[in-house]
Amino acid sequence: MQLRASLRAVLFGAAFSLAVAPAFADDVLKFGVSAPMSGAAANWGIGCDWVGQKVVRQINDNGGIRAGGKTYKVQLTTYDNLYTAAGGAQSAQAMINRDGVRYIVQSLGTAPVQATQSLSERSGVILLTTAWGKTIKGPKFPLTFTNSNTPYEIFGPLFALVKEQHPNIKTVALLNPNDATGQQAEAQSKLEWGKLGVSVVSSSFYERGTTEFQSIATKLAATKADAVDLGGSAPGDAGSVLKELAVQGWAGVKLYPAGTGSDTLVKVGGKSAEGVYMGQGADFSGPTATKLQRDLDTQAKQALKEPLNILQMGVWDGVMAIKAGIEKADSIDPKAVAKALSSAKPNTSYGPVGYGGTATYGSPQQLLVPVIITQIQNGQTIEVRRVKSPDASGG
Amino acid sequence: MALFVQLALNTLQAGSVYVLFALGLTLIFGVMGVVNFAHGQFFALGALLTSVLVPALHDSLGGSVAIAFVLSSVISIIVVLALAAAAYQFGFRRYLRDMVGSFILSVGMLLFFEGLFLWIFGGVPRVVPNIAPGELRILGAAIELQRLIVCAVAVAIGIMLYLMLGYTRFGRAVRATAEDAGAATLQGVRHKRTLLYGFMVGSFLAAVSGCLTAPLAVITPSVGNDYLIKGFVTIIIGGLGSIPGAIIGGFAIALLESVVGYYLDGTMATIGMFCVVAVLLLFRPRGMLGHVQH
Numbered sequence: 001m002q003l004r005a006s007l008r009a010v011l012f013g014a015a016f017s018l019a020v021a022p023a024f025a026d027d028v029l030k031f032g033v034s035a036p037m038s039g040a041a042a043n044w045g046i047g048c049d050w051v052g053q054k055v056v057r058q059i060n061d062n063g064g065i066r067a068g069g070k071t072y073k074v075q076l077t078t079y080d081n082l083y084t085a086a087g088g089a090q091s092a093q094a095m096i097n098r099d100g101v102r103y104i105v106q107s108l109g110t111a112p113v114q115a116t117q118s119l120s121e122r123s124g125v126i127l128l129t130t131a132w133g134k135t136i137k138g139p140k141f142p143l144t145f146t147n148s149n150t151p152y153e154i155f156g157p158l159f160a161l162v163k164e165q166h167p168n169i170k171t172v173a174l175l176n177p178n179d180a181t182g183q184q185a186e187a188q189s190k191l192e193w194g195k196l197g198v199s200v201v202s203s204s205f206y207e208r209g210t211t212e213f214q215s216i217a218t219k220l221a222a223t224k225a226d227a228v229d230l231g232g233s234a235p236g237d238a239g240s241v242l243k244e245l246a247v248q249g250w251a252g253v254k255l256y257p258a259g260t261g262s263d264t265l266v267k268v269g270g271k272s273a274e275g276v277y278m279g280q281g282a283d284f285s286g287p288t289a290t291k292l293q294r295d296l297d298t299q300a301k302q303a304l305k306e307p308l309n310i311l312q313m314g315v316w317d318g319v320m321a322i323k324a325g326i327e328k329a330d331s332i333d334p335k336a337v338a339k340a341l342s343s344a345k346p347n348t349s350y351g352p353v354g355y356g357g358t359a360t361y362g363s364p365q366q367l368l369v370p371v372i373i374t375q376i377q378n379g380q381t382i383e384v385r386r387v388k389s390p391d392a393s394g395g
Numbered sequence: 396m397a398l399f400v401q402l403a404l405n406t407l408q409a410g411s412v413y414v415l416f417a418l419g420l421t422l423i424f425g426v427m428g429v430v431n432f433a434h435g436q437f438f439a440l441g442a443l444l445t446s447v448l449v450p451a452l453h454d455s456l457g458g459s460v461a462i463a464f465v466l467s468s469v470i471s472i473i474v475v476l477a478l479a480a481a482a483y484q485f486g487f488r489r490y491l492r493d494m495v496g497s498f499i500l501s502v503g504m505l506l507f508f509e510g511l512f513l514w515i516f517g518g519v520p521r522v523v524p525n526i527a528p529g530e531l532r533i534l535g536a537a538i539e540l541q542r543l544i545v546c547a548v549a550v551a552i553g554i555m556l557y558l559m560l561g562y563t564r565f566g567r568a569v570r571a572t573a574e575d576a577g578a579a580t581l582q583g584v585r586h587k588r589t590l591l592y593g594f595m596v597g598s599f600l601a602a603v604s605g606c607l608t609a610p611l612a613v614i615t616p617s618v619g620n621d622y623l624i625k626g627f628v629t630i631i632i633g634g635l636g637s638i639p640g641a642i643i644g645g646f647a648i649a650l651l652e653s654v655v656g657y658y659l660d661g662t663m664a665t666i667g668m669f670c671v672v673a674v675l676l677l678f679r680p681r682g683m684l685g686h687v688q689h
Binding site (some may be wrong): 043046176180204205207209218219236248249267 | 398402403405407408506509510513517518519520522537538539579608612613615617618620621622631651652653654660661662664665
């Protein structure tokens with residue numbers, strides 16, 4: 001008797017949920033973030049979620065998003081992609097097939113992004129990423145966009161600036177993590193250094209999660225290269241390598257082109273981090289950041305005990321981009337929104353920025369945020385040059 | 396010459412911490428018959444607490460960083476031991492010599508503690524100030540003074556453990572329990588107490604190696620994972636449950652990392668490590684000096 005009553009209650013509950021859910025879904029747009037929420041890179045995901053909830057709250061407080069004569073509230077959920085391809089595939093299934101997300105506003109990590117894309121493009125879901133692969137964008141993938149600069153935007157101007165300031169650089173040694181991110185950074189580094197006539201004397205990979213960097217530094221120091229390019233290494237790893245290089249007597253030009261965490265680099269590397277050139281190490285607390293970025297960074301330091309990096313800030317830009325796309329298309333259909341995005345000018349954390357990158361990717365799918373080249377000087381991240389994308393046509 | 400000395404110094408320093416970590420893992424396996432996947436989390440807690448306490452104590456008490464480091468290490472070890480005692484009392488005690496049960500329990504603890512530490516300490520990498528500034532140059536090779544000190548302390552603790560297990564009543568009880576728990580009990584060994592103490596000594600070694608690693612590496616809540624993998628590789632090479640095996644295995648891993656990492660790269664060193672494990676498992680599954688059977 002009791003069992004029958006329980007069953008009836010469960011069935012009633014399920015039927016009620018099914019009846020009510022679509023009614024809510026009509027007025028709520030579900031946004032998803034695919035980021036590592038556990039493991040070594042969990043702080044990136046936690047920061048992404050924090051920024052995502054902030055921007056969504058602001059949009060909802062300001063009345064939501066208007067399209068087709070209706071107003072929609074936004075709901076954002078972050079899914080753990082474990083920073084792996086398998087995790088990316090799992091989180092994509094959960095987002096798209098289980099929860100009905102139609103807009104993925106940020107996806108971290110090249111491997112999980114590739115796994116997510118295989119489902120998102122088929123399912124008509126917009127995918128905004130920070131992934132670097134040249135092959136993940138272009139006319140074949142009309143629903144995929146990138147929110148932050150990649151080596152294709154950063155390395156050219158960064159290396160040119162370094163060569164300009166240090167014309168004697170003839171050789172460089174590369175170090176990258178052994179994953180899709182590192183492999184793409186390495187390939188682009190070789191290409192860009194080659195263009196400048198600098199010879200790559202050594203290129204090594206290491207496993208993410210490595211804690212001992214003495215042997216790696218020994219190898220780099222033994223090359224006697226004029227410069228060391230730490231590619232897509234994690235900030236703590238880069239700091240450890242630089243520290244060991246200093247102990248072993250190497251003193252040359254130091255680059256951390258794809259590094260996002262200058263705070264950690266300085267904290268770990270100490271004096272050895274002095275003079276390092278960075279391509280993604282924007283300092284959101286500094287005078288060159290916008291007021292919005294400074295405010296977010298200050299609040300993040302209190303809430304998360306760490307500053308925001310470019311990838312986390314990208315969630316703000318992703319949400320605002322989708323909002324702009326929906327409003328421009330006057331539709332919530334992801335395909336219409338994707339079409340509208342190429343000519344929209346979302347109000348990002350950097351200010352109004354459009355999509356471009358046709359020359360590189362074959363279609364305007366790259367958000368044209370500026371390339372901010374910084375250098376560590378007296379322990380501070382100092383902006384050395386701000387390069388506007390040569391392809392601003394998307395805007 | 397300088398290169399070989401540099402590689403030897405790298406091996407010695409990294410190997411001494413690997414050995415200490417693996418000794419704890421192998422001791423727990425030898426005594427209790429459980430593979431403790433949460434061992435890396437005890438290591439991580441030791442390192443995390445040290446990384447938080449050293450700057451705090453140095454700021455509040457003044458004096459040298461080395462003194463703050465010693466005090467921080469003592470506090471960290473006590474906290475880790477309290478956590479280990481709770482883990483034993485409410486968990487491992489119920490799954491002695493139960494490989495499946497203890498596997499599920501310790502993996503659960505690993506995930507729980509990692510999440511808990513991330514929540515408490517945050518994900519931002521932590522750094523401990525240099526406890527002994529300066530470098531030493533030996534035949535053209537260079538090593539930080541603090542690395543040499545850490546190495547010396549790790550070697551001293553390893554020797555003390557070796558002597559304790561070989562020549563004290565407690566050590567004999569531990570070894571007897573590892574060989575044959577039933578026979579040891581019949582000979583008057585207090586079985587339950589020996590198991591608890593064995594687990595605590597193993598956890599102590601994890602905590603100490605965590606504290607010693609804190610000034611040398613970047614500390615995050617997942618710092619124990621790298622050491623856990625290397626710890627398992629070490630004891631598989633040396634032989635599960637074997638103390639001399641853990642020492643040989645620890646230095647073998649460090650040597651492989653140093654030499655292959657230098658001549659090829661870090662990835663090849665990791666692949667090489669697992670190749671050695673695969674070959675050993677095929678031709679000598681008990682490891683180089685393994686003898687314990689469960």
